[in-house]
Amino acid sequence: MEIQEKKLNGTSIIRVEGRLDSKTSPEFEDKISEIIENGTRNIILDFESLGYISSAGLRIILKTAKELKRMEGKLVLCELQDYVREVFEISGFDSFLPIVSTVDDAMEKL
Amino acid sequence: MSKNTFSFTLSNDLSELDTLREKVEKFGTLFGIPDxxxxxINLIVDELFSNIVSCGFRDNGTHWININISRRDGAITIRVEDDGVPFNPKSSQKPDxxxxxxxxxxxxxxxxxVTELSDKISYYREGDKNILILEKNIPEDSTQLDT
Known part of the structure; x- marks a missing residue:
């Protein structure tokens, strides 16, 4: 798994490449914690290159969404591949998480 | 062993998830299963395996988890066997x-x-082992050729 972060007007755009499973999720969790500790309150997850996610990845996303909301920030997801999107739908995560098509759409949701 | 059957064994270590993925993808290629x-199937077996590794054992020793995937007609059967603490996924509470x-x-x-992605699940205990058998139908509109 590869994680790349870039900043745009105070928002962190995090691109995750590869797979988010119980083996790779701790690294993802550490990276997100570091970004929030550095003061970022709005995060966009760009999942264009994410080919796989399990409940271990969903756990970090739920935790992050809750944490940002408490701090009056926001988490938005974009560019999900079909199979990955299905995992979010079966889990009911699409009911509380904004999931949009592109990074530009995500910026508008913030 | 039937030629439509594919078996592998993983140790109780999350680094085995890469092996799991490779094996499942190989099964898919061999038997012409849609992506x-x-x-x-990868997600189903990953969730079961990760659960067993994280919650199944009270000691720090090495344990082996046996996985068998087979295809017959329009369905795939997955069998997972482990010697961890008794755990019946069917009695697991559904999240709200x-x-x-x-x-x-x-x-x-x-x-x-796992439950949502499977069409049938059965569980039983055999000696000190958990045996879980799942069935998953292959979508009929699959355009991939049978092998």
Whole structure:
């Protein structure tokens, strides 16, 4: 798994490449914690290159969404591949998480 | 062993998830399984395996988890065998998917995914082993050729 972060007007755009499973999720969790500790309150997850996610990845996303909301920030997801999107739908995560098509759409949701 | 059967054994270490993925993808290629079905089988076995590794053992020793995947006609059967503490996924409580985000809990979500992605699940205990057998139908509109 590869994680790349870039900043745009105070928002962190995090691109995750590869797979988010119980083996790779701790690294993802550490990276997100570091970004929030550095003061970022709005995060966009760009999942264009994410080919796989399990409940271990969903756990970090739920935790992050809750944490940002408490701090009056926001988490938005974009560019999900079909199979990955299905995992979010079966889990009911699409009911509380904004999931949009592109990074530009995500910026508008913030 | 039938030629439509594919077996492998993993140790109780999360680094084995890469081997798991390779094996499931190889099964998909050998038996002409649609990509979406392979993704879902990978997720089912990943969730079960990760659960066994994280919660199944009271000691720090090495344990082996045996996985068998077979194809017959329009369905795939997955058999998972481990010697961990008794665990019947069918008695796992379904997570509340309707509640607000603040009240959402992650517990039970992995097993919920397994249940939703499987068409039939049976569980039994055999000696000191958990035996879990899942069936998954291959979508009929699959355009991939049979082998």
């Amino acid at each position: 979406k079905t392979i993704f879902e 998917l309707e509640c607000p985000m603040e009240e959402r809990r992650i517990g039970g979500l992995g097993i919920h995914l």
